[in-house]
Amino acid sequence: xxxxxxxxxxxxxxxxxxxxRSTSKDASSTRTKARRDTTVAPIxxxxxxxxxxxxxxxxQREMGISVAEFRRAYAAGELEDGDVAVDELVSVxxxxxxxxxxxxxxxxxxx
Amino acid sequence: MAQSLAxxxxxxxxxxxxxxxxSVSPVTGDGDGDTFKLERLVARENVPLQLRGTTxxxxxxxxxxxxxxxxxxxSYVYRLQADESLKSWLMRWEYRRKPRVxxxxxxxxxxxxxxxxxxxxxxxxxxxxxxxxxxPQMPLEEIIRYLIADRGVKSKTKDWGAILEESEKTxxx
Numbered sequence: 001x002x003x004x005x006x007x008x009x010x011x012x013x014x015x016x017x018x019x020x021r022s023t024s025k026d027a028s029s030t031r032t033k034a035r036r037d038t039t040v041a042p043i044x045x046x047x048x049x050x051x052x053x054x055x056x057x058x059x060q061r062e063m064g065i066s067v068a069e070f071r072r073a074y075a076a077g078e079l080e081d082g083d084v085a086v087d088e089l090v091s092v093x094x095x096x097x098x099x100x101x102x103x104x105x106x107x108x109x110x111x
Numbered sequence: 112m113a114q115s116l117a118x119x120x121x122x123x124x125x126x127x128x129x130x131x132x133x134s135v136s137p138v139t140g141d142g143d144g145d146t147f148k149l150e151r152l153v154a155r156e157n158v159p160l161q162l163r164g165t166t167x168x169x170x171x172x173x174x175x176x177x178x179x180x181x182x183x184x185x186s187y188v189y190r191l192q193a194d195e196s197l198k199s200w201l202m203r204w205e206y207r208r209k210p211r212v213x214x215x216x217x218x219x220x221x222x223x224x225x226x227x228x229x230x231x232x233x234x235x236x237x238x239x240x241x242x243x244x245x246x247p248q249m250p251l252e253e254i255i256r257y258l259i260a261d262r263g264v265k266s267k268t269k270d271w272g273a274i275l276e277e278s279e280k281t282x283x284x
Contacts, residue, residue, distance in 0.1 A: 041117030
């Protein structure tokens with residue numbers, strides 16, 4: 001009886017570890033919690049610099065321009081609202097939300 | 112509160128169409144309350160959710176504000192993509208509580224479809240995919256239902272209908 005119990009317990013370990021590894025890819029800041037429960041939503045905080053870098057990367061990746069240039073062009077009505085890349089950047093920059101106007105950034109991520 | 116909502120949505124996603132999960136990022140507010148962004152982040156980059164049984168992806172970005180113990184959606188973008196790239200988008204559902212700019216002419220809740228007119232020409236001067244097609248405010252559960260019922264995404268369980276129904280009962284405005 002004791003033997004069976006021991007086998008069960010050692011056999012279970014690799015499965016648990018493999019499961020934990022498969023979830024560790026997302027949001028590393030609360031990796032330990034995510035290993036216990038994949039449905040836990042990790043809180044990811046950005047420093048102001050990380051946030052600014054993130055926005056610049058997004059603008060370059062989706063439109064090939066800087067955040068400042070995007071804001072200027074959007075405020076001037078030079079960009080088509082239904083374009084997926086424009087939509088994406090408006091969403092990322094939170095334009096029209098949280099005090100943001102198209103030409104002005106009124107909010108930051110909480111560090 | 113926002114984390115509870117994200118956890119709830121993760122549970123629904125992980126029980127049905129995806130093993131990926133949403134993270135929560137705090138964003139400073141404008142007096143409305145505490146604002147949080149729900150999206151999948153990998154190495155601090157927004158990445159669409161993987162879907163079971165297909166190479167298609169679902170990008171989710173939801174902005175919620177917590178006030179008086181309640182979670183309210185300020186905006187969302189749900190985007191079905193053929194793969195990881197933005198350019199491969201197929202359908203988009205978008206909502207925002209406030210217009211982007213003064214005089215914004217489109218419905219605050221609308222969708223875009225990657226479609227063409229029968230002869231491939233623009234309709235009323237715009238490519239069809241640029242049209243802001245009116246749509247009701249959409250819970251994520253309805254997107255999941257569409258993915259399973261119409262788009263060949265495999266659910267983990269046969270009980271997906273009941274899971275989505277139960278979850279929608281708790282859908283916040």
